[in-house]
Amino acid sequence: MSQVADRRVACCEHCRFRRDDPREIERRLPGLVSFSSAYGASIGASALCEVHDAWVSPEDGCSSFRTVEV
Secondary structure, three states, X not given: OOHHHHHHHOOHXXXXXXXXXXXXXXXXXXXXXXXXXXXXXXXXXXXXXXXXXXXXXXXXXXXXOOEOXX
């Protein structure tokens, strides 16, 4: 498998630490509603990372990546 293919697999979009459920995001960040909503375009495809406590894009990645358990 090429490095490009590896990167697509081992990215935040497929990581178990990614939190992208709007209800969970609004629960964790109650003040977010004053800016918009976790359902709106302000967040887009971004999600919260439980490891880094930061917003991540689907194509981001790091050494803490763990595959989503099915």
